[in-house]
Amino acid sequence: MRTKEGNKDKDILEAAVKVFAEYGYHKSKISKIAEVANVATGSVYVYFKNKEDILLRIFEELWEKLFHEYRKIARGKELQPANKFDKMIDMIFDLFTENPALAMVFVNEQNHLMLTNEDQFTKNYDKFLDEGIFVIKEGISDGTFSKDLDLAIFRHYIFGAIRNLLHNWAKEPRNFTLNNIRQNIKYLTMNGIKN
Amino acid sequence: MRTKEGNKDKDILEAAVKVFAEYGYHKSKISKIAEVANVATGSVYVYFKNKEDILLRIFEELWEKLFHEYRKIARGKELQPANKFDKMIDMIFDLFTENPALAMVFVNEQNHLMLTNEDQFTKNYDKFLDEGIFVIKEGISDGTFSKDLDLAIFRHYIFGAIRNLLHNWAKEPRNFTLNNIRQNIKYLTMNGIKN
DNA sequence: TTTATTTTTGAATCATTATTCAATTATGGT
DNA sequence: ACCATAATTGAATAATGATTCAAAAATAAA
Numbered sequence: 001m002r003t004k005e006g007n008k009d010k011d012i013l014e015a016a017v018k019v020f021a022e023y024g025y026h027k028s029k030i031s032k033i034a035e036v037a038n039v040a041t042g043s044v045y046v047y048f049k050n051k052e053d054i055l056l057r058i059f060e061e062l063w064e065k066l067f068h069e070y071r072k073i074a075r076g077k078e079l080q081p082a083n084k085f086d087k088m089i090d091m092i093f094d095l096f097t098e099n100p101a102l103a104m105v106f107v108n109e110q111n112h113l114m115l116t117n118e119d120q121f122t123k124n125y126d127k128f129l130d131e132g133i134f135v136i137k138e139g140i141s142d143g144t145f146s147k148d149l150d151l152a153i154f155r156h157y158i159f160g161a162i163r164n165l166l167h168n169w170a171k172e173p174r175n176f177t178l179n180n181i182r183q184n185i186k187y188l189t190m191n192g193i194k195n
Numbered sequence: 196m197r198t199k200e201g202n203k204d205k206d207i208l209e210a211a212v213k214v215f216a217e218y219g220y221h222k223s224k225i226s227k228i229a230e231v232a233n234v235a236t237g238s239v240y241v242y243f244k245n246k247e248d249i250l251l252r253i254f255e256e257l258w259e260k261l262f263h264e265y266r267k268i269a270r271g272k273e274l275q276p277a278n279k280f281d282k283m284i285d286m287i288f289d290l291f292t293e294n295p296a297l298a299m300v301f302v303n304e305q306n307h308l309m310l311t312n313e314d315q316f317t318k319n320y321d322k323f324l325d326e327g328i329f330v331i332k333e334g335i336s337d338g339t340f341s342k343d344l345d346l347a348i349f350r351h352y353i354f355g356a357i358r359n360l361l362h363n364w365a366k367e368p369r370n371f372t373l374n375n376i377r378q379n380i381k382y383l384t385m386n387g388i389k390n
Numbered sequence: 391t392t393t394a395t396t397t398t399t400g401a402a403t404c405a406t407t408a409t410t411c412a413a414t415t416a417t418g419g420t
Numbered sequence: 421a422c423c424a425t426a427a428t429t430g431a432a433t434a435a436t437g438a439t440t441c442a443a444a445a446a447t448a449a450a
Contacts, residue, residue, distance in 0.1 A: 001424070001425040001426050002415080002417040002425070002427050002428085004428095026221050026307075029406090030407075031408090039428080039429090040428060041408095041429080041430060042410080043427085043429070044409095050409075051407095051409095111219065114366075115219045115222065143390055146388060153360065153376055153379040153380075156356075157379070158356070160355045160357070160359020161351075161353070161355045161356040165355060167355075176347065176348065180345065180348065184348040185348075188384075190389050192383065192386040193340045193384060194339065194385050195340055196395040196449080197446045197447040198447060199397070199398095200397075203397095203398090225437075225438060226438090229400095234399090236400060237439085237440080238399070239439095241398075245438075246438070
């Protein structure tokens with residue numbers, strides 16, 4: 001028999017991230033992804049059910065990673081709520097610093113996935129945000145954060161802000177430094193704009 | 196000769212907003228838009244160059260409206276910066292209360308337009324945000340807002356937060372009231388989450 | 391009414407690409 | 421070396437849906 005030549009599924013996934021980031025999901029051709037991955041077009045279908053499935057797996061891996069990191073931070077005993085919150089922001093920025101193309105796909109292709117796989121997507125999104133909210137609740141209990149917060153709203157507020165900033169950064173990295181964005185998000189979220 | 200039967204271009208535009216909102220741009224068929232607009236498929240091409248052009252016009256009209264309203268608020272002499280800011284938030288929420296489907300298209304199809312028409316899109320987006328930033332600068336001058344704000348970052352922060360909340364509201368209106376979202380955005384942006 | 395002109399129509403065409411699959415190639419065991 | 425099996429290939433197929441266009445319908449003017 002014959003053995004596999006390497007990690008084609010990983011190659012394809014990584015190629016897809018690059019291609020989706022550059023062209024967007026709909027303008028990305030399977031043949032292009034195959035080319036970038038250095039495999040034949042047909043091979044893509046050995047490892048993935050279809051084009052959709054590729055995007056799905058990219059998001060699944062990403063959510064998986066984000067969720068576990070967040071859970072670890074949220075459930076830790078050492079840090080104060082405010083520091084946990086800080087660390088959560090850091091974590092997401094570190095991840096995207098390492099892989100800007102992934103950031104691009106993450107912020108841009110959400111919508112497509114929601115239309116085709118809303119349930120699955122929402123489930124992961126909620127699980128992820130819940131860990132953040134866990135920390136906020138802790139902070140409300142101990143007086144760090146305002147008890148008037150509407151958590152159902154705040155979760156989308158902060159996520160939207162981060163997502164949009166990452167998007168604009170990925171699009172035009174020279175306009176901002178990720179580090180600067182990260183610090184500003186922390187400050188704005190904590191203190192707002194008033195003097 | 197023959198006269199036009201009505202405002203087919205307006206009908207098509209309105210139908211497209213509905214259809215795009217429900218299915219997303221890529222899954223929206225011209226034939227479906229035509230059906231909803233009560234015109235023949237071919238008629239769409241009398242009024243619009245192609246599918247892309249329809250989306251483009253939806254956004255152009257919207258930006259036009261948003262920009263003029265924002266400019267009026269920003270350049271007014273009566274209100275204080277903080278009140279202008281309030282009014283700007285109100286304006287956007289009022290607009291989307293009137294037309295939730297438009298909100299959906301606005302928040303979801305940005306990305307597609309950016310890939311195909313980035314320059315035009317960015318120009319409108321920037322013009323719009325600049326009016327908001329004008330007010331923030333005013334407020335920094337008179338001491339209402341913190342002079343440490345990084346405006347290049349804040350503009351994307353607030354826009355992203357609003358966009359994501361509108362998206363989630365449009366997707367599941369019964370989870371939130373728009374009025375509640377609006378108040379929370381004002382509060383969070385002004386004061387942050389700290390106690 | 392008839393005619394000239396413009397609008398409207400929707401089935402046929404065309405283009406694009408996702409997907410399939412028969413052929414080919416590589417590997418490990420015998 | 422040869423065989424059996426699995427992996428890989430990429431050209432052919434199929435499906436979708438945007439776009440076109442020749443025909444039909446409606447209107448206003450003559």
